Amino acid sequence: MSDSSLENARALIAALPYAHALGLVLTDFGEGWAEMEMPYSADLAGDPATGVMHGGTVSALLDTTCGAAVMSHPDTGPTTATLDLRIDYMRPAVPGQTIRARADCVRVTRSIAFVRATTRDERDDPIAMATGAFTS
Amino acid sequence: MPVDFPRPEPVQIVKQRRDATLNALVGRVPYIRTLGIVFERRGDELTAILPFSEKLIGNPMLPALHGGVTAGFLEVAAVIELTWSIIWDDVEAGRVTPEDLADPEAIRMPKTVDFTIDYLRSGLPRDSYARARVNRMGRRYASVHVEGWQDNRDRLFAQATGHFVMQAPRRKG
Numbered sequence: 001m002s003d004s005s006l007e008n009a010r011a012l013i014a015a016l017p018y019a020h021a022l023g024l025v026l027t028d029f030g031e032g033w034a035e036m037e038m039p040y041s042a043d044l045a046g047d048p049a050t051g052v053m054h055g056g057t058v059s060a061l062l063d064t065t066c067g068a069a070v071m072s073h074p075d076t077g078p079t080t081a082t083l084d085l086r087i088d089y090m091r092p093a094v095p096g097q098t099i100r101a102r103a104d105c106v107r108v109t110r111s112i113a114f115v116r117a118t119t120r121d122e123r124d125d126p127i128a129m130a131t132g133a134f135t136s
Numbered sequence: 137m138p139v140d141f142p143r144p145e146p147v148q149i150v151k152q153r154r155d156a157t158l159n160a161l162v163g164r165v166p167y168i169r170t171l172g173i174v175f176e177r178r179g180d181e182l183t184a185i186l187p188f189s190e191k192l193i194g195n196p197m198l199p200a201l202h203g204g205v206t207a208g209f210l211e212v213a214a215v216i217e218l219t220w221s222i223i224w225d226d227v228e229a230g231r232v233t234p235e236d237l238a239d240p241e242a243i244r245m246p247k248t249v250d251f252t253i254d255y256l257r258s259g260l261p262r263d264s265y266a267r268a269r270v271n272r273m274g275r276r277y278a279s280v281h282v283e284g285w286q287d288n289r290d291r292l293f294a295q296a297t298g299h300f301v302m303q304a305p306r307r308k309g
Binding site (some may be wrong): 015016017018019020021022040043044045046047048049053054055056057059060062063064067072079081082083084085086087088089092 | 165166167169171190191192193194195196197200202203204205207208209211212226240241242245247248249250251252253254255258265304
């Protein structure tokens with residue numbers, strides 16, 4: 001992606017209050033795919049014993065990355081909404097590490113975009129994956 | 137000759153114990169505090185409440201709640217309901233106290249294996265409510281369904297089903 005379109009897309013994401021609250025950053029995107037990062041925050045821990053970030057934050061990262069992948073697809077409209085999202089939590093992220101997500105549109109029809117996404121922490125191990133249907 | 141029945145515990149003592157335990161359970165999770173989620177209790181029935189706040193918006197044009205907020209809110213409602221179901225008998229019998237919950241290692245919450253969210257309507261900039269039902273609770277796994285609504289109980293804006301792995305109890309002593 002050219003620097004200016006990445007800047008524009010980043011500004012679009014930064015204008016979403018909840019994405020801003022979680023510190024989500026769009027790191028790259030292309031036609032029908034997107035990559036984002038979420039920094040660690042102790043305020044968003046879900047398990048008081050380990051400090052691991054709550055699953056809800058990972059859901060938000062996955063949902064946002066999937067939405068960005070849908071909007072970057074050439075055959076979709078300017079906005080999208082999540083119809084359904086399944087998240088599999090495969091292992092806890094290491095507390096303190098940034099979580100990276102990548103989402104790809106698997107198939108886009110006139111009404112629906114089918115999207116898959118995975119997240120990894122700095123060890124590059126899969127943390128969670130998502131399968132979603134979005135309006136296109 | 138009158139028979140002495142054991143007197144039941146005064147109702148305010150029972151309520152105080154239940155509420156203090158629930159508050160201790162909920163209060164130790166930073167994510168719940170950051171989102172501002174609170175719980176109301178009627179007997180053993182819990183309702184999760186997410187007061188609206190501007191920072192929860194995901195689509196500023198509509199505006200609508202972020203899908204990740206809805207997912208996180210429903211997951212919190214499901215996990216707390218499940219944990220509450222697990223400890224309820226022990227709370228009633230006085231075997232689990234609010235002080236026990238101060239130790240984060242004492243009662244571990246079940247871990248989410250998967251969570252599937254059905255987005256039925258966009259989340260309006262209003263307070264949201266959720267109630268969860270434990271459909272199956274075995275020794276190792278549990279399945280929980282949760283419904284979320286805003287102004288109207290019959291018009292859900294989202295529902296979800298999750299599977300959880302139970303944690304081995306680590307009691308003191």
